[in-house]
Amino acid sequence: MESRSGRRPGSPQTREAILDAAVEAFTEGGYAGTTIRAVARAAGVDPALVMHFFGNKDGLFDAAIRASGLPLRELGEVMEGDPEGLGERLVRRYLSLWESPEHGPKLRAVMSSASSSPAAAGMLKEFITSEVLQPLAKRLGVDNAETRGMLAGSHLIGIAFTRYVLNVEPIASLGGEELVACVAPAVQRYLTGDLPLA
Amino acid sequence: MESRSGRRPGSPQTREAILDAAVEAFTEGGYAGTTIRAVARAAGVDPALVMHFFGNKDGLFDAAIRASGLPLRELGEVMEGDPEGLGERLVRRYLSLWESPEHGPKLRAVMSSASSSPAAAGMLKEFITSEVLQPLAKRLGVDNAETRGMLAGSHLIGIAFTRYVLNVEPIASLGGEELVACVAPAVQRYLTGDLPLA
Incomplete structure (x- = not known):
């Protein structure tokens, strides 16, 4: 038939x-x-x-x-290059993903669905944990790689949530490079800095 | 009748x-x-x-x-005391609010509803902007108080989202004081540190 x-x-x-x-x-x-x-x-x-x-x-x-082919794993490419510039490369790549016409709307759908959809919640969890940020921290060879990846991921998720989902000013219209310059040192510290972890 | x-x-x-x-x-x-x-x-x-x-x-x-009396404005009380300890007091007070049996469930309802409810989104925006963090930054007398409050707020929102809404490990079961010690310096920098803002 x-x-x-x-x-x-x-x-x-x-x-x-x-x-x-x-x-x-x-x-x-x-x-x-x-x-x-x-x-x-x-x-x-x-x-x-x-x-x-x-x-x-x-x-x-x-x-x-x-x-839909969200290229989250490609964020791992930021590993290439100077380890001290990792935070900056990661934040810049992450923001450009959110701002791309191809992937931005899908990412917004995932984040705004995370509380109603287990699949969306799972995807955000994967971003922080197994797929992206923890492997990245592990490849750095630092201690507490899982916790480091999660702290960096929490910060990045908060930035996207306020800038792209809630659209709060002034973060929503802050220049991309200004935002990178503000956030990168915090992300860098989480990934490679001294943290008071056991 | x-x-x-x-x-x-x-x-x-x-x-x-x-x-x-x-x-x-x-x-x-x-x-x-x-x-x-x-x-x-x-x-x-x-x-x-x-x-x-x-x-x-x-x-x-x-x-x-x-x-429901969410005591967000009371977060402003952390202003009292040494300005250099502000980030630590703010993060500690914020986490204790989320972990209180009285307010935690309400805050979870607000955050998980932010994408479906304009009122919940508005409340999170108020937290970052007019109600809490920007007034706090303004009272510090720093430049770019609005952007500083928003950067700190984005980070705090990301922490709560991953720890209390998504329940991602290892952040969900990290000790409260360990989390305070990790996050406070980033929040302190956003509120009072040198930021590359115009």
Whole structure:
């Protein structure tokens, strides 16, 4: 049996079409503003098929995040170069990710959904822990790498939350390089400085 | 006409009863998990009366936040004492607020609702700007008081978000005094240190 769009229900192409529609819907409407029904309509399939592939809205959101290709791991590239300039490179790269037209809206959707979506919360946790900042701290060979990565990550998440989600002034319109210059020393200290940790 | 509870609809006591029920409901269920209907039921009134007093769920949430007595302004008390110990006193007081049985659950409700509720977002903004951190920075007589207050506030918000809302390890179970010792110097620098601001 063929669907009206010519795709077989249940085929990998159908799954792809649903995911494409989901990425677009979540990016525009966030987690709370997106329904399975609307994604199904945009993909030209029955809502039951969306449930078949992804279980529920959390599962769909999780898959959409993974499919949307957020380049968080690429933040690890900032390791290359002088260790003393690491904080500055990390903050600059992080802000440019948030400000890119490609990734910024997706990141906003992830952060503003973190309290309602376990998948979004999980993604932010991964950013701080296993995926990005702790490996980075570990490669530095410093003690307490996990705690260091988490302190740096907490600070970076707070900056993005106030600047890009809450849009609080004056942080929202502070120049990017001015913000980098203010925040980089704090992040650098968390990653490589003397910390009063046991 | 008397309601079954003996309170006159529209009386100040009825408004109080609705607010009490709202504070309890939002604290337990957060913004997303609370309905006008459930608050009305708990207060023993008709949902239409809740709408009459508070307009909509945002209005009710906003009033509940104000009624719940979050002692954010009391954070200003940390001004008393040695200016060089300000960051440490502020971080310690802030964490103890989050960890108090009375205020912690309300603060969690506010922060996890910030993306779905304009009132919650507004409250976090007030914390960073007009209510707490900027006045604190202004009283220090430093330049760029607004930007300084906002940088400190962004960091503090990120710490609470990862520790109390996302519950990321190892920050979630780090000892309070260890966390104070790590974060205080960064907050102190934002409030009184040399910053590369124009």
